Amino acid sequence: MTNKSVLHDHLDGGLRAKTIIELASNLQIKLPTDDENLLEDWFFENISSRQNQVFNKFELTISIMQDSESLQRIAYEAVEDLRKDQIAEGELRYAPMQHLRKGLSPQDVVESVSTGLKEGMKDFGGQFNPILCAMRQNEDSLEVANLAISNYSNGVVGFDLAGPEFGHPPSKHIEACKKIKNSNIGLTIHAGEAADFSYIEDAIMNCNAQRIGHGWQVIDGCIDTGDIYTPNTDTARYIFENQVPLEICISSNVKSGASNVNLENHPAVKLLRSGFKVTLNPDNRLMASTSLSREFRLAREHLGLSKDEESKLLINAVNSLFSRE
Numbered sequence: 001m002t003n004k005s006v007l008h009d010h011l012d013g014g015l016r017a018k019t020i021i022e023l024a025s026n027l028q029i030k031l032p033t034d035d036e037n038l039l040e041d042w043f044f045e046n047i048s049s050r051q052n053q054v055f056n057k058f059e060l061t062i063s064i065m066q067d068s069e070s071l072q073r074i075a076y077e078a079v080e081d082l083r084k085d086q087i088a089e090g091e092l093r094y095a096p097m098q099h100l101r102k103g104l105s106p107q108d109v110v111e112s113v114s115t116g117l118k119e120g121m122k123d124f125g126g127q128f129n130p131i132l133c134a135m136r137q138n139e140d141s142l143e144v145a146n147l148a149i150s151n152y153s154n155g156v157v158g159f160d161l162a163g164p165e166f167g168h169p170p171s172k173h174i175e176a177c178k179k180i181k182n183s184n185i186g187l188t189i190h191a192g193e194a195a196d197f198s199y200i201e202d203a204i205m206n207c208n209a210q211r212i213g214h215g216w217q218v219i220d221g222c223i224d225t226g227d228i229y230t231p232n233t234d235t236a237r238y239i240f241e242n243q244v245p246l247e248i249c250i251s252s253n254v255k256s257g258a259s260n261v262n263l264e265n266h267p268a269v270k271l272l273r274s275g276f277k278v279t280l281n282p283d284n285r286l287m288a289s290t291s292l293s294r295e296f297r298l299a300r301e302h303l304g305l306s307k308d309e310e311s312k313l314l315i316n317a318v319n320s321l322f323s324r325e
């Protein structure tokens with residue numbers, strides 16, 4: 001399967017274990033293990049966004065992403081890895097404000113990542129653009145929104161709210177969302193990953209999100225008739241009628257344990273069959289130990305994804321890229 005596109009892939013969640021070991025050694029940062037395979041296992045084990053454990057794993061990856069060279073290298077390698085997975089176009093997200101600990105300015109961070117992506121595209125081809133995330137527990141979302149808008153020419157195509165959902169509903173960042181709405185930057189919001197349907201409602205109805213990160217809990221705004229989900233709330237109807245893309249990440253949801261989804265009952269394929277605009281994504285290739293092609297394989301093997309449905313997923317993703325707008 002060639003020419004896939006990816007909408008939801010965190011730069012700080014997709015590093016190579018080998019790179020982490022090399023960079024940590026240069027920076028004299030102590031790792032739980034210096035063995036590549038064991039380190040991959042460590043990142044995969046015991047992550048749960050319910051207990052915010054996953055954020056401890058990010059703490060480690062972020063600690064080695066504090067200088068221009070490391071950021072460039074990690075962005076460059078992400079392009080190489082995604083190209084190896086037959087991905088033609090993609091959007092990689094990161095939170096610039098998390099990379100300022102060693103004196104980089106937010107603008108330096110954006111330029112470093114963009115340079116890494118450009119170098120990667122030069123060597124490996126494809127089209128890859130950044131999405132800037134604001135951390136929803138912080139107060140600097142307007143600054144991140146402005147940073148995204150002023151870096152449109154640096155390839156930035158989107159703005160996102162990421163981080164712990166509970167207690168941090170999207171509308172807490174309404175000013176940033178409004179600013180984005182009046183710009184040429186796309187708006188996607190993590191909603192309904194760890195928290196409930198009301199967070200999706202808030203993201204769509206109050207913040208005008210154009211895409212939803214995860215979003216599978218839209219099923220709580222639908223009636224389950226056994227074969228399909230039929231919207232029976234304004235929000236679910238809006239998402240259905242306006243074909244709002246859902247950036248679904250099966251492995252990540254199963255692994256995070258934030259809800260009771262598993263590989264056998266994940267609603268991804270049933271939502272697609274019901275007519276929702278579903279896309280598949282890896283979320284965090286390292287922490288969820290996955291790739292985009294693995295996500296498709298899981299959907300085929302566990303959720304009965306057919307060939308035609310697979311084509312539909314590919315079309316949905318390419319049509320939902322902010323970079324194509």
Ligand SMILES: [Zn+2]
Nearest residue numbers: 010190213283
């Ligand atoms: Zn995510």
